[in-house]
Amino acid sequence: MSAIRLLVLGAVRQHGRAHGYQVRNDLEYWGAHEWSNAKPGSIYHALKQMAKQGLLLAHETAPSTAGGPPRTEYEITEAGTEEFLTLLRSNLVSYDQRPDMLTAAIGFIVELPRDEVVDLLKQRVRSIEEWRGSVTEHYIPEDGPEQLGHIGEIMNYWVHTADGGVEWAHGLIRRIEGGAYTFAGEGDPFVGVLVEGEENPYATGEPHAGDDR
DSSP: OOTHHHHHHHHHHHHSSEEHHHHHHHHHHTTHHHHSSOOHHHHHHHHHHHHHTTSEEEEEOOOOTTSOOOOEEEEEOHHHHHHHHHHHHHHHHOOOSOHHHHHHHHTTGGGSOHHHHHHHHHHHHHHHHHHHHHHHTTOOGGGOTTEEEETHHHHHHHHHHHHHHHHHHHHHHHHHHTTOSOOTTSSOOOOOOOOTTOOOTTOOOOOOGGGGO
C-alpha cells in the first residue's frame, strides 16, 4: 500500500478545500517527497483518481485574475473522510519495514481522540513484538549475526529496528498520556499547512504540468 492516498486525503481535509498545487506544496513542506512517493505526478494522479472514486469532490474554479487557466479545487467527501480515518488507524497499528506509512499517519494523529491514539499505539507495540517473535524463531539475537553468515546482518537489522520501534512507541505513548498535543475534541489542534501565497522554504521548485490545473 502507498502512503500517497493517506497524505493527499489528509492534506485536502486540513484545508477544507484545496487545489492540487496547494496539496503538493503542503506535502513538500512536510518533506513527504523525501520519505514517500509523494512526487508531483503521483499527487495529481491521486487527486484525479480519488475524485473518480467519490472520495474527493472536484470543483472547477474561475480563471485567475492574472489570466491563468482555471484550477480544480478538491473537497473531501464523507466517503473520503471514512477512507482517511481507516487508513490513519490501520497505519498506526500495522508494522512493516516501510517507514512512509507510519510517518504519514503520525502527521495526522491529532485528527483522532487522545485515548484512541494511545490504544492504537499499544496495538502497534503488540504487532511489533509479534513480528519480532516470528523473526527470532529462526534467529537468536544473543548469538550474534555471524550464526547465519553475513545474511544474519539482515535479521540483526530487523530486530534492532523492531526494538527501536517499540522504544519510540512507548515514548510517544508516555508523552500523549502526559498531555502533549491537542487532539480531536480538545480544541483546535496544530495544523501544519501553508496559507495561500505563503513561501515554502522546503519546496523543490521543480515545475510540473499539473501545477496550474
